[in-house]
Amino acid sequence: MPIALARSCATVDIVIARGTQEPGYLGAAVGDPLYGVLRAHLPVDTTAHRVEYPADLLVPSSVSDGTRAMVGHLSAQAAACPDQRFVLVGYSQGAVVTHGVLGSAAATALPGIWVLDPGLSPRIVAVLLFGDPLRLVGGAVAPLYADRTVNYCTAGDPVCAGGVFPTAHGAYGWAFTAAARHVDARL
Incomplete structure (x- = not known):
């Protein structure tokens, strides 16, 4: 298992898998702006990872590499910070990574997927998916996490809704406050 170094034992660690070739540290379309909204709305201290x-469709192992990295981080943080809880965020290809980590059937069919130890499930506060490509094929999140997952898809988004408006795939600002409320309600 890969080892990730624990940075902080904030109450909640927000773990973000960005979209395909998305610029920005956490991701310019979703991760960076979403984290700003979460920090402003949540009543606890947070970190972002x-x-x-x-995050490249030309790298065949991209999704499996993402699952390995996310599982490694979550496992290391859980061991280093026994009281820390997690919010998992995935946008576009990052949503597929998140599905894989949670053991969703549509994602675990891919080669090399790392799945999170179900024993850590109680520490996952919420799962936020944006522009999720698996929506088009009916891919649902694993049942263990269904009650805490919200899957946002902008109307016209070709990636999650089969729409014809490519710019819709990057238009998720409308969902950030609702996502923050969802997380807050689960704390």
């Missing part, structure tokens, strides 16, 4: 993976 960028899942280090290629």
Whole structure:
């Protein structure tokens, strides 16, 4: 198992898998602005972690690399910070990574997927998915996490809704406050 170094034992660690070739530290379309909203709305201290993976459709192992990195971080943080809880965020390809980590059937069919130890499930406060490609094929999150997952898809988004408006795939600002409320209600 890969080892990730624990940075902080904040009450909640927000773990973000960005979209394909998305710029920004946590991701310019979703991760960076979403984390700003979460920090402003949540009544607890938080940290954010960028899942280090290629986020590139031309790298065949990109999704499996992402699952390995996310599982490694969550496992290390859980061991180092026994009271810390987690919010998992995935945008576009990052949503597929998150599905894989949670053991969703549509994602675990891919080669090399790392799945989170179900024993850590109680520490996952919420799962936030944006522009999730698996929505198009009916891919649902694993049942263990269904009650705490919200899957946002902008109307017209070709990636999650089969729409014809490519710019819709990057238009998720409308969902950030609702996502923060969802997380807050689960704390």
